[in-house]
Amino acid sequence: MSQVITRFAPSPTGYLHIGGARTALFSWLFARHHGGQFKLRIEDTDRARSTEDAIAKIFEGLKWLGLDWDGEAVMQFARAARHAEVAHELLAQGKAYRCYCSQEELAEMREKAKAEGRPMGYDGRWRNRDPNDAPAGVAPVIRLMAPKDGETVVADLVQGEVKVANSQLDDMVLLRGDGTPTYMLSVVVDDHDMNISHVIRGDDHLTNTFRQMQIYNSMGWAAPDFGHIPLIHGPDGAKLSKRHGALGVEAYRDMGFLPEAMRNYLLRLGWSHGDDEIISTEQAVAWFNLENVGRSPSRFDMNKLSSLNGHYLREAGDARLVDEIAPKIEDKLGRPLLPLETERLTKGMAGLKERAKSVLDLAGAAAFYAERPSFDAKAQKILIPLTLGEGALIIDGFLSRAYDLPAFERSAIEALARSYSEEAGCKLGDLAQPLRAALTGSTTSPPIFEVMEILGALECQNRFSSALQFIQTTA
RNA sequence: GACCCCAUCGUCUAGAGGCCUAGGACACCAGCCUUUCACGUUGGUAACACGGGUUCGAAUCCCGUUGGGGUCGCCA
Numbered sequence: 254m255s256q257v258i259t260r261f262a263p264s265p266t267g268y269l270h271i272g273g274a275r276t277a278l279f280s281w282l283f284a285r286h287h288g289g290q291f292k293l294r295i296e297d298t299d300r301a302r303s304t305e306d307a308i309a310k311i312f313e314g315l316k317w318l319g320l321d322w323d324g325e326a327v328m329q330f331a332r333a334a335r336h337a338e339v340a341h342e343l344l345a346q347g348k349a350y351r352c353y354c355s356q357e358e359l360a361e362m363r364e365k366a367k368a369e370g371r372p373m374g375y376d377g378r379w380r381n382r383d384p385n386d387a388p389a390g391v392a393p394v395i396r397l398m399a400p401k402d403g404e405t406v407v408a409d410l411v412q413g414e415v416k417v418a419n420s421q422l423d424d425m426v427l428l429r430g431d432g433t434p435t436y437m438l439s440v441v442v443d444d445h446d447m448n449i450s451h452v453i454r455g456d457d458h459l460t461n462t463f464r465q466m467q468i469y470n471s472m473g474w475a476a477p478d479f480g481h482i483p484l485i486h487g488p489d490g491a492k493l494s495k496r497h498g499a500l501g502v503e504a505y506r507d508m509g510f511l512p513e514a515m516r517n518y519l520l521r522l523g524w525s526h527g528d529d530e531i532i533s534t535e536q537a538v539a540w541f542n543l544e545n546v547g548r549s550p551s552r553f554d555m556n557k558l559s560s561l562n563g564h565y566l567r568e569a570g571d572a573r574l575v576d577e578i579a580p581k582i583e584d585k586l587g588r589p590l591l592p593l594e595t596e597r598l599t600k601g602m603a604g605l606k607e608r609a610k611s612v613l614d615l616a617g618a619a620a621f622y623a624e625r626p627s628f629d630a631k632a633q634k635i636l637i638p639l640t641l642g643e644g645a646l647i648i649d650g651f652l653s654r655a656y657d658l659p660a661f662e663r664s665a666i667e668a669l670a671r672s673y674s675e676e677a678g679c680k681l682g683d684l685a686q687p688l689r690a691a692l693t694g695s696t697t698s699p700p701i702f703e704v705m706e707i708l709g710a711l712e713c714q715n716r717f718s719s720a721l722q723f724i725q726t727t728a
Numbered sequence: 729g730a731c732c733c734c735a736u737c738g739u740c741u742a743g744a745g746g747c748c749u750a751g752g753a754c755a756c757c758a759g760c761c762u763u764u765c766a767c768g769u770u771g772g773u774a775a776c777a778c779g780g781g782u783u784c785g786a787a788u789c790c791c792g793u794u795g796g797g798g799u800c801g802c803c804a
Contacts, residue, residue: 264804299803329804356802363800372730373800394802412733421731421800429802436804460732460799483734484797492797518740521753525741528752547741549734550797557740557754567767608766618765670763685763697765 257289258450261315261322262329262440264296265307268501269314271553272455272485272493275519279482280453281320282520282541292447293322296329298439303330314502318512319534327447329439336434336442339472340395340427348471349427351393352379353386374423392430397467399424405463405470410451410480410543417463425464437461441468444477453480453543456550480543482523483550493553505558509611511569514562522551531564563610571602574615581616582623590623597622600707604699618698622707625716626694628723635690636724645721647677648687652714661710667702691720 259280263273284291295311297303315322343349354375363373380398387393399422406416427438434442444452459481469476485493493499505515513534520537521530524546532540566574575598582598583590590598598605601622609615620626628636639645651673658665674684689701692713698704705713 262804266804296804302803352802354802359801367729370729374730392802415732417731423800426802431802433802435802440804455798456733457798458804461804463732463799481733486797488739490796521740523740528742530740530753547734551741552739554739554754560754563766610766667763674763680763682763689764695764699765701763 256448256450257284257287258292258448259284259289259453260292260294260444260447260449261320262294262296262443262454263311264299264302265304265311266299266302267307268310268503270493270499270501271505271519272499274314274318274502274515275485275522276454276482277315277320278318278516278519279480279524279541279546280451281322282537283451283453283480283543284323285538286541289450290323291320292324292449293326294329294443294447295326296436296439298330298333298434298436300330310501310503317506318502318515327443329443332439332443332446333434335446336439337428337432339442340434340438343397343427343471344395347398349395349397350380350424351384351387352396352424352426353388353391353393354379355391372421372423377424380424394426394430395428396424397427397471399464399467405466407459407462407466407479409459409462410478411483411546412456412459412481412548415459417460422463422467425467427468437464438468441465441472441474445469445472445474449477451478451480453482456481456483480546482546483548485522486550486552488552488554490552509613509615510558510562511565511612514558514565517565518558518561522553523547531561559610566606566609566612566615569606571599571606574602574606574612575599577612578616578619581613582620585616585620586624594623597707601699601704604703608697608699621693621695621698625719626692628690628694628720629696631696632690632694633724633727635687635696636720639687639721639724644687647679648684648691648717650677651684652717655705656710656714658710661706663700663702663706666705670702688717691717 261273261277261280263269263277269277281291283289293315295308297308312326340349344351352375359375362376366373366376375396379393379396400419402419404416404418405422406414408414425437426435428434443449462479462481466476485499487493487499502515506512516534516537517532520532520541524541526532526540526545575595578598579590579595598619601619605615605619609618626632639648651670654673655661655666655669658669670684671681674681677684685701686696688705689698690696692698692701692704692708708716
């Protein structure tokens with residue numbers, strides 16, 4: 254195989270959605286696997302719907318996903334003149350012709366064809382018509398003179414050999430009345446000029462490929478190899494669209510997913526390598542191929558993404574995760590984090606990340622290291638009985654003994670807690686749970702003796718007394 | 729409507745004629761671990777859409793049915 258060049262060619266009419274992200278990932282992996290290039294082309298020829306903002310979002314989304322492209326992104330609209338040039342070349346060679354049909358005529362044709370059970374399309378009435386018949390004042394479109402007989406074949410790398418009878422295909426428009434190129438023409442010309450060797454894109458383009466093939470053939474160009482990957486459906490099995498549950502990648506970022514988890518998840522959605530589930534990006538580059546891309550559509554499953562995310566969260570470095578959650582906690586606090594608090598977060602991160610499924614979870618669960626907690630319902634339920642009986646005294650006794658420890662450190666505190674609870678005739682949990690509630694404001698947290706060490710003896714004492722105070726004033 | 733594609737547990741998938749009384753992962757259920765929650769671990773429920781062929785033998789090949797999806801624009 255000569256130089257592999259793939260491309261991702263989104264139209265900037267919205268954010269980079271999840272289906273596009275996977276297409277980009279597959280194209281990127283394929284190029285990297287073969288030591289080739291991965292190019293980006295923005296298909297902005299629809300001037301009305303393309304926006305700068307969408308272009309920025311796409312760049313941002315790809316960067317966040319870690320999919321770097323080679324060279325500058327190609328802006329398709331800038332190449333309109335070249336596209337038109339090709340259309341005129343075809344015209345000059347007699348492989349295309351001018352058509353003066355009105356929209357009404359076209360609509361009529363479609364109706365008629367549908368009624369007769371034929372494919373809906375243009376009937377070719379200007380194919381061989383004398384140009385002198387051209388109605389005045391109508392700007393013609395240029396249509397490809399497509400073959401009438403035989404069939405057009407696509408040897409798809411994913412779907413296998415797919416063919417259609419040419420009688421099913423009509424003469425497509427290459428150049429609009431205003432002289433601008435259509436999508437079909439633009440893609441073909443750009444893919445050709447950019448030396449794209451492999452076009453990897455969504456299944457929804459499979460039938461378009463026949464038409465594109467006809468343009469390649471007319472120009473005498475060698476077509477690239479195609480690989481049409483199945484679409485992603487929503488949880489209900491319907492096509493995932495922007496209206497129907499397809500979120501932009503930044504939405505997943507905002508929900509607290511890590512890009513590496515996203516990559517792993519998207520990779521497994523439609524591609525497999527035996528029973529392997531956890532696949533690093535390096536591994537993916539080494540393994541990726543088109544042969545193992547499945548042919549059937551798949552559904553997006555948050556649960557699996559979350560589970561993968563939990564895995565990568567546990568693998569992520571503590572400093573990176575602190576950086577991730579710091580702004581979120583600062584938002585909540587309404588002030589910058591103190592060095593002391595950042596230090597606590599860093600020390601506590603190992604215990605924290607073990608329990609999180611998303612960066613959001615993580616930020617929520619970590620907040621108590623930075624701020625004095627408020628007490629959730631379950632925590633209150635544990636704390637309230639304390640003031641009624643001896644509970645508070647017992648814990649207070651433990652705390653002052655812990656305070657006298659030569660080192661206020663996890664294992665020493667735990668050892669003390671074990672002996673102390675035995676002495677006091679209670680279970681370890683009877684000591685640990687109220688402490689957890691008082692210190693963290695919640696019934697779930699990292700190991701409480703670890704939390705105590707990180708918080709420090711003084712802070713523990715303070716938090717415990719303010720918890721008691723809080724209970725006395727509310728209960 | 730025409731054409732094209734697809735069809736294994738709820739979901740993602742392994743499976744390229746005998747290794748399949750169908751494997752893994754997520755989710756779910758039960759147990760273990762345990763100061764909570766997670767993690768981890770053990771076990772469990774759960775699928776070859778249906779009907780015909782081909783073959784000594786089919787989840788795997790062929791045909792049909794059904795179901796799902798996609799495309800039919802002077803959008804991309």
